[in-house]
Amino acid sequence: MGCSSEGVAAALRAAAEVVAEHRSELVELDRAIGDGDHGENMSRGFTAIVSALETEVPATPAGVAKLAATTLISKVGGAAGPLYGTAFLRASTKLGDAASIDVPLLVAALQAALDGVQARGKAVGGDATMVDALIPAVSAAAACPADASIADVLTAAADAADRGAESTVDLVPRKGRASYLGERAVGHMDPGARSTALLLRAFAEAAR
Amino acid sequence: MKKIINDPATVVAESLRGLAVAHADILRVQDDPAVVVRADAPVPSKVAVISGGGSGHEPLHGGFVGRGMLDAAVPGAVFTSPTPDGVQAAVAATTGPSGALLIVKNYTGDVLNFETAAELAAAEDLDVRSVVIDDDVAVKDSTFTAGRRGVGGTVLLEKIVGAAAERGDSLDAVEALARKVVGQVRSIGVALSAPIVPHVGEPSFDLGPDEIEFGIGIHGEPGRERIPAEPADALVARMVEAVASDLPYEAGDKVLLFTNSMGATPLLELYLAHGIAERLLAERGIVVERRLVGPYITSLEMQGMSLTLLKLDDELTELWDAPVWTSALRWGI
Numbered sequence: 001m002g003c004s005s006e007g008v009a010a011a012l013r014a015a016a017e018v019v020a021e022h023r024s025e026l027v028e029l030d031r032a033i034g035d036g037d038h039g040e041n042m043s044r045g046f047t048a049i050v051s052a053l054e055t056e057v058p059a060t061p062a063g064v065a066k067l068a069a070t071t072l073i074s075k076v077g078g079a080a081g082p083l084y085g086t087a088f089l090r091a092s093t094k095l096g097d098a099a100s101i102d103v104p105l106l107v108a109a110l111q112a113a114l115d116g117v118q119a120r121g122k123a124v125g126g127d128a129t130m131v132d133a134l135i136p137a138v139s140a141a142a143a144c145p146a147d148a149s150i151a152d153v154l155t156a157a158a159d160a161a162d163r164g165a166e167s168t169v170d171l172v173p174r175k176g177r178a179s180y181l182g183e184r185a186v187g188h189m190d191p192g193a194r195s196t197a198l199l200l201r202a203f204a205e206a207a208r
Numbered sequence: 209m210k211k212i213i214n215d216p217a218t219v220v221a222e223s224l225r226g227l228a229v230a231h232a233d234i235l236r237v238q239d240d241p242a243v244v245v246r247a248d249a250p251v252p253s254k255v256a257v258i259s260g261g262g263s264g265h266e267p268l269h270g271g272f273v274g275r276g277m278l279d280a281a282v283p284g285a286v287f288t289s290p291t292p293d294g295v296q297a298a299v300a301a302t303t304g305p306s307g308a309l310l311i312v313k314n315y316t317g318d319v320l321n322f323e324t325a326a327e328l329a330a331a332e333d334l335d336v337r338s339v340v341i342d343d344d345v346a347v348k349d350s351t352f353t354a355g356r357r358g359v360g361g362t363v364l365l366e367k368i369v370g371a372a373a374e375r376g377d378s379l380d381a382v383e384a385l386a387r388k389v390v391g392q393v394r395s396i397g398v399a400l401s402a403p404i405v406p407h408v409g410e411p412s413f414d415l416g417p418d419e420i421e422f423g424i425g426i427h428g429e430p431g432r433e434r435i436p437a438e439p440a441d442a443l444v445a446r447m448v449e450a451v452a453s454d455l456p457y458e459a460g461d462k463v464l465l466f467t468n469s470m471g472a473t474p475l476l477e478l479y480l481a482h483g484i485a486e487r488l489l490a491e492r493g494i495v496v497e498r499r500l501v502g503p504y505i506t507s508l509e510m511q512g513m514s515l516t517l518l519k520l521d522d523e524l525t526e527l528w529d530a531p532v533w534t535s536a537l538r539w540g541i
Contacts, residue, residue: 027408031408031412031413033429034427034429035287035405035412035427035428035429036287036405036408036412036428037285037286037287037288037405037407037408040285040407040408041285041288044285073291073292073293073324074241074291074292074293075291076288076291077262077284077285077288077289077290077291077317077321078262078284078288078289078317078321079289079316079317079320080317081291081317081320081321082292082317082320082321082323082324083320120320121316121320174353175316175353175354176316176354177315177316177354177425177427177429179353179354180346180347180353180354180357180425180429180432181429182348182353
């Protein structure tokens with residue numbers, strides 16, 4: 001069973017709720033190693049997505065993803081805006097004109113999102129960024145059996161992203177504002193990795 | 209948190225409204241996306257000089273919009289870079305066939321958003337170039353970090369490049385000049401207290417009463433190291449050492465010394481520190497030929513200061529002295 005444009009919209013609404021619930025946590029994580037705006041910025045972006053979806057839900061999953069991309073790029077700012085915006089934009093391109101997302105297409109879209117984030121932010125695994133959550137998430141999704149459901153694939157991705165985000169606690173950041181802290185940032189989870197894990201978990205729950 | 213605000217969500221918009229009212233002779237403010245534009249923009253046959261970044265650093269950059277400096281400034285949310293559509297709006301309001309130069313401070317968010325905006329402008333056949341300033345000696349410049357941050361040197365860069373654009377230099381010339389300035393300006397900052405971002409409502413970092421963050425950026429992000437508080441003589445010596453020993457300063461060099469308050473350090477202390485810095489530079493044989501002292505690139509109400517050195521030559525000195533008419537800097541007119 002695939003995921004229609006309504007399904008993608010529902011996943012984004014769920015993500016907005018999760019981001020709002022975790023706004024303070026993301027602010028605190030960012031405050032420790034950056035400037036403390038990540039929760040606020042993500043919350044602003046996803047609130048804007050929800051209000052854009054109230055006006056109109058685009059007809060295809062790609063259209064919904066593109067709407068999320070342009071909204072994030074134009075409302076969030078900071079590093080999160082262009083990075084998450086690029087992720088959704090690349091996913092949207094990969095989704096093409098498909099009326100619904102099946103598992104192979106989902107995996108391809110996740111891979112495209114990861115590639116986009118890495119192209120924009122130039123981060124690799126181990127730099128202590130959102131990429132450390134995305135890389136294992138995409139691998140886990142790709143490793144799912146062919147007959148898995150969308151929800152199972154997203155759950156596997158979210159589980160892996162959680163572990164990936166956890167792994168950033170022990171890393172010395174090499175990209176983004178936390179990199180200025182060097183060793184002093186060790187012991188703190190990367191806020192971008194955490195928000196990536198939260199988004200994937202929200203998508204997985206919405207798909208159930 | 210005590211602040212003179214109504215709602216953290218509208219701080220920037222309300223502040224811009226006040227800026228527009230206070231300086232209607234110099235600038236105007238466009239809404240949605242927010243852009244501060246020179247009152248007489250677009251100025252025909254002139255390279256547009258555009259800068260921007262998170263709010264909370266006032267007067268940077270809106271305070272430097274005006275004749276002889278910036279054609280437009282793009283304010284983001286507090287400590288958050290503006291979005292590409294804001295930069296696009298600034299380009300649309302100011303840029304003609306002579307093109308535009310975007311001045312970008314080296315922070316991941318600023319670089320990504322301005323990069324995206326420059327790509328969009330190129331798609332509209334506008335000649336828009338970018339220069340990234342990275343003058344902060346506190347950060348190791350290596351492939352293992354995001355690179356040195358753009359800090360106090362930004363103000364000097366905007367003044368000098370703005371003067372060159374005002375006199376009619378081509379985009380090629382203005383861009384080359386900007387790269388030259390970036391190559392010979394260096395800064396270091398210290399914080400005695402953390403700022404309070406309005407929507408966070410508590411200090412950006414916790415600093416003990418007898419502690420100083422050495423090597424800070426302009427966002428209340430922690431610095432290179434935490435040191436015990438020390439008298440001004442020792443602290444300024446530590447700062448001068450950090451800046452002057454970083455390439456390219458040598459005995460005999462003529463420089464501009466910029467002593468900047470991070471927001472809450474009063475002029476009483478700032479001039480005290482400036483005097484010490486001048487004396488220490490003289491001891492190194494570095495000749496201070498021009499000065500700027502005051503709060504020009506701040507970090508909300510953070511206590512602290514930064515020192516910036518720019519190596520001068522005749523061209524840079526002439527451009528520094530050239531007339532400027534903005535809300536925060538004005539002379540020669």
